[in-house]
Amino acid sequence: MMTRSRAALLAGVSAALLAGATGGARAGAFGLREQSAQAMGLAFAGAAAGSGGLSSMFWNPAVVTMKPGWNSDFNATLVVPQATLNTQAGTFPPLIGLGRSGDIGQAAVLPATYTNYQLSDRLFIGLSGAAPFGLITKPNPVWAGQTYSRSSKIFSLNFNPVIGYKVNDWLSVAAGPVLEYFKLTLRQATGISPLAPTAFLKGDDWAWGYTAGVLVQASATTTIGIGYRSSINHEIEGSAFGVGQVRSNLNTPEKVSVGLTQAFSPVFRMSFGFEWDNWSRLGTNAIVSKTLGLPVTALPLNYNDGFYYSVGAEYDFTPQWTGRVGFAYEQSPIDNTNRSTRLPDGDRYFASVGASYRYSEKIQFDLSYQHLFAAGRNRVSLVPGEPLYVAPLSYLATTDASADIVSVGLKYRWDTPPAPAPAPLVRKY
Numbered sequence: 001m002m003t004r005s006r007a008a009l010l011a012g013v014s015a016a017l018l019a020g021a022t023g024g025a026r027a028g029a030f031g032l033r034e035q036s037a038q039a040m041g042l043a044f045a046g047a048a049a050g051s052g053g054l055s056s057m058f059w060n061p062a063v064v065t066m067k068p069g070w071n072s073d074f075n076a077t078l079v080v081p082q083a084t085l086n087t088q089a090g091t092f093p094p095l096i097g098l099g100r101s102g103d104i105g106q107a108a109v110l111p112a113t114y115t116n117y118q119l120s121d122r123l124f125i126g127l128s129g130a131a132p133f134g135l136i137t138k139p140n141p142v143w144a145g146q147t148y149s150r151s152s153k154i155f156s157l158n159f160n161p162v163i164g165y166k167v168n169d170w171l172s173v174a175a176g177p178v179l180e181y182f183k184l185t186l187r188q189a190t191g192i193s194p195l196a197p198t199a200f201l202k203g204d205d206w207a208w209g210y211t212a213g214v215l216v217q218a219s220a221t222t223t224i225g226i227g228y229r230s231s232i233n234h235e236i237e238g239s240a241f242g243v244g245q246v247r248s249n250l251n252t253p254e255k256v257s258v259g260l261t262q263a264f265s266p267v268f269r270m271s272f273g274f275e276w277d278n279w280s281r282l283g284t285n286a287i288v289s290k291t292l293g294l295p296v297t298a299l300p301l302n303y304n305d306g307f308y309y310s311v312g313a314e315y316d317f318t319p320q321w322t323g324r325v326g327f328a329y330e331q332s333p334i335d336n337t338n339r340s341t342r343l344p345d346g347d348r349y350f351a352s353v354g355a356s357y358r359y360s361e362k363i364q365f366d367l368s369y370q371h372l373f374a375a376g377r378n379r380v381s382l383v384p385g386e387p388l389y390v391a392p393l394s395y396l397a398t399t400d401a402s403a404d405i406v407s408v409g410l411k412y413r414w415d416t417p418p419a420p421a422p423a424p425l426v427r428k429y
Contacts, residue, residue: 028306034077035112037409041354041368042312043326046271048259049225054114059257060213060227061174064126064164070414075112077407081105087144088396106136124164146189148341154184175212203238221263229255245290254278267316277306279333303333326352344399347375366409374401
């Protein structure tokens with residue numbers, strides 16, 4: 001018969017694997033949205049309609065057809081999250097004296113690159129590289145919730161070649177495969193003592209998915225885009241302290257993005273965005289011992305779907321300078337019934353500003369800043385009757401969270417833009 005301490009450890013390991021490790025993530029649960037410096041200035045409003053330039057390929061691969069010639073878009077984003085767990089009365093008594101979590105948020109830099117090449121008047125190819133999931137959380141080494149988490153790290157990277165085709169002057173379509181790498185390293189204490197050893201879980205996997213999208217130029221001033229990113233089934237294989245070799249399936253959520261950009265004048269545009277992430281796909285998952293070939297525990301994660309709503313505006317002050325502002329609200333897939341110490345997520349608001357400088361016909365620089373506001377204090381309730389509870393270690397807390405995000409981008413056109421057509425000769429008779 002499995003001992004209680006080992007059962008608790010295995011339950012903690014399953015929670016570590018399937019809850020992710022990304023309390024600082026910026027797109028609901030452990031997703032990351034910071035894939036475009038230009039689009040971030042608009043709070044990602046209209047990203048699926050091309051408001052981020054070539055980097056909008058992350059949301060809609062049909063954007064590959066919007067840029068003629070041979071172009072690249074390089075982006076780097078610094079995410080600085082702040083999050084604390086405030087231990088509450090009702091926490092298992094011996095744990096109270098171990099103190100608060102401290103700031104569990106850890107800063108990270110997220111890269112994203114995009115390139116397209118025009119093969120003919122209608123046919124385009126492209127390639128993007130992005131990190132759609134990840135970030136790090138790390139509480140104080142000794143704290144009241146150490147049996148649930150000591151540190152968490154998740155890393156992902158995907159590559160997405162696409163083919164885009166301009167069906168006619170107003171309709172473009174595109175699709176392509178996604179190759180994704182997913183890796184995690186998670187740690188938690190094996191007991192309540194400050195000297196308790198640390199359990200760990202490590203695993204990684206390569207897997208395939210796909211993207212598809214459509215772009216509609218409804219009029220000379222109206223652009224509509226719809227993009228889809230498929231779920232990717234990762235068969236995580238790794239090792240767990242006290243268990244040996246383990247495996248588990250993790251299905252990333254599908255994403256549907258809808259964008260609209262409307263030009264009200266040659267220099268003023270507004271964009272609107274909507275995103276749906278199928279986080280409810282992450283239901284109950286099993287951790288399987290590779291030695292026994294049987295599940296050693298299971299976790300009813302039961303996330304909800306995630307929804308993101310955004311609006312933004314941009315104005316061309318001069319032919320070289322463009323300014324942007326944006327605002328967004330996100331309904332998180334995490335609520336009071338499924339929130340953990342590794343992932344104390346909740347609903348949030350985003351406010352963004354940004355600017356672009358066109359240095360030449362070939363070079364553009366982008367800079368954006370975004371601040372995340374939590375919609376309210378969230379509650380972490382790891383007590384009997386709750387799905388994530390590990391007997392007999394009750395933990396209750398409220399959370400305080402925010403984040404500052406800075407993104408920079410460089411756009412470069414590798415080929416030489418065609419010279420403008422000469423003005424027609426006007427003769428007087």
